[in-house]
Amino acid sequence: MLRVKNLTKVYEDGTVALRNVSFEVPDGQFLAVVGLSGSGKSTLLRCINRLIEPTEGEIWWNDIEISHVEGEELRRVRRKIGMIFQHFNLVDRSSVMRNVLSGRLGYVGTLASVLGRFPHDDMEKAYASLDRVGIRDKADNRADELSGGQQQRVGIARALMQDPELILADEPVASLDPVLAHSIMGHLQQINREDGITVMCSLHFLDLVQQYGDWVIALNEGELVFEGLPSDIDDARFKEIYGKDAVRIG
Amino acid sequence: MATNKENNNDKKSRPLLRALLIFAAFIGAFILYAYAIDVTQINFTEPQDPKRQEVTTRVIRALARPDFFVFNEEKRAMNVMIRIPCEGEVTGSQFALSDGRTVTISPNCADTTQDTIVITGSGFQPNTSGIIRWYPPGDTSATRALTSFRTDGEGNLNEDFTMPDIRPSEEPQRLEIEEKWKSGGFLGTGIIGFSEAVKITVEKIIETVLLALMATTVGTLLAIPVGFLAARNLMENIGLPLAAILSGVIGLLIGFVLGDNITKWLLDLASTLTNNTLTGLGIAVVLLIIIGAVLKFAPAKLSGEERSRLATSIEWLRVMFIIILAFFIIAMLAYMGIVLGKSLEGSLGWAAFLARFISFLSEGITVLSPIVMGLLLGLIGASLGSTYGQEAILRTNVTTGRIITGIVSAIGGAIFVYGIGAALNWLYQFDNPERWTTYPSLVAAVILLVVGLAANPKRQYPIGMVIYTALRSLLNIIRSIEPLIYVIVFAVWVGIGPFAGVLALTIHTIAALGKLYSEQVESISEGPIEAITATGASRVQTVVYAVVPQVVPPFIAFTLYRWDINVRFSTVIGFAGGGGIGFVLVQNINLLKYRQASVMMISIAVVVISLDYLSSKIRKRII
Incomplete structure (x- = not known):
């Protein structure tokens, strides 16, 4: 269970990215986060795993308030929250295998991982994760040799390595073509349904939201403007979220 | 409006x-x-001074004729007689030899000095240079060159010269007409080998390139950690509570003292045990077996979600045990290596440098390891200190936190201030050292105790930016001083020669590469850092997994580029006593041996251009 209470983020230059945002995500939900570019979706996701420090508010996760944990405890929180990025954020020059194994860093001792020694179980797990996203044969390739869709699957495999209870997906398909987008969303849905991992996914296209999301929250200029079922977003709601001049294209 | x-x-x-x-x-x-x-x-006056122009022309002409080769020269001399002054019997003005050389002197006497004498002849080697010398009567050693000549295409000689101020004599005086020409040798050019200048140049240019190589290697190794610590993007987010920072200082001190002393003690023990080589080898083998056994029968647990504190401690002890044993073996090998190297040196002939290398490595281990281990343990201590300091503050309530912060800050601050005071005292040799060490550290302890008790113990201080700023400033200062100046200092410490040059270039390389590296780290893509951080990786893991792979190619490129620069620097570093080609070049210039200097200048150009080409090729391949 993730509970966000009155979350506010003000950047150093005074930009208010999030304004008093509160919502709840029950375990196992596929939550879609929508809103225009710059509405605060990325900031919201990054506040949850503390890549960005929230200015005010509380984030309760499994009954721990995690907005101020530090050091070892923060690492313990982060390793249970997987993250998938719009630009995949793989290490281009490393092999696919090494990229996937890096998902395990929160569990492995510093010295062993610096020497590149991962336990046998982790290697097995990495192959299994790659298998699951269908690119086991690419394990020894360099990450930048893969196509965009394959790179995002590596990103998913990396997140799976963390044994996550929550996956934050920051516009995971925004840099992919529609066919690939559905393939990637399918993987996320599968992980959500089969493993019961909570997914919190920011999306641009409403058809994706309606196809994959269990629940939707919408942000506009940092404020939560809508919360409900995907099917509840009718034209009036749409204009509320995206502004009067917006036209639905998907 | x-x-x-x-x-x-x-x-x-x-x-x-x-x-x-x-x-x-x-x-x-x-x-x-x-x-x-x-x-x-x-100004325009000096360059137009005819005397200076003449000297300059001579220098340029000498430079244009580099002294590359030794020639096989043949000589042939012919003697003619002349009277100085024009008194007594005239000796005749025509001379002929059976090989066909004839000479006419006109006039065949010189009455006063400064008279012009004309010598004509035929039957000489065509197109050949020669010298006309004067020999005083009875004394064949005190000769004097009168003029040089060159014969024409048919072997005719026509040369006039002014008789210099020569001692008059009643006897006829002898002039020697000597021709010199090159013959035989390589393809008839008369070249029979390379000149001494070429031999010295080759030897010294190798020294120069290797000097640059050493400076680049050592400089690179030291610049890499500097590059990461001076990278803003890695450092700016590092904030720690006061207690963590100052327990880091305490950990640094304890680690250093422990590392230094334990290493010295181990070295002493190793030295005693290796007095007898056989015993030493035996002990080393036994220790190796023990290490093997520990590795085999107590395999490391690398991962696992829940690992008890006890298991972690045992794991640490095991690692420490192996490291200490391994170091002990290395130390024993080092002491044996010194002996081995010395005994081998005499019997290896030209490869004696390999024996000296064994001695060098062994001695290096015994001399440097206390400092290196001290620094290493110091860093580990600092890291452990700050980690546990931070955890202690985070896990306790505010009051306990305040007390911990107060005590730790007082001790750490006192150590820090005492250290600075001691360094200043070493530098300036104060009359009352305790005024600079003890008293200020006590004051600092009291102030920090109060601050620690009063302030919020969880407040983060931007220690990362402090280190970043300090390091960047230091790099800028070091970089702004040229290696030519460092070499003067180092020549005092280790003597004039290539070693001083290596040290000077190393210092400069650390600063220059450190800056380049850090800028490279700052320009990497942030995405992977974000992704690796999000997995729960520690800072060190994030750097190793997200940063290092991105910077390896540019680091290699910069290192090659720096080697290039260092070769260039090392050609001039000898001017100030740093060894290499510059040292002999400046000697030759000072001795006015411009033809030899020319060889060295050409060699510098060749080496610099070819390394430039080579390194740019390699760099292109890597990126």
């Missing part, structure tokens, strides 16, 4: 203002350049 008017006024006044500004700029530039030319003594 008012604002409009003001704008108009502004526009009107602008052309005049601009003209005035341009005029002022011209005046300023005029004054600047006038003064600059005066100060730098640029």
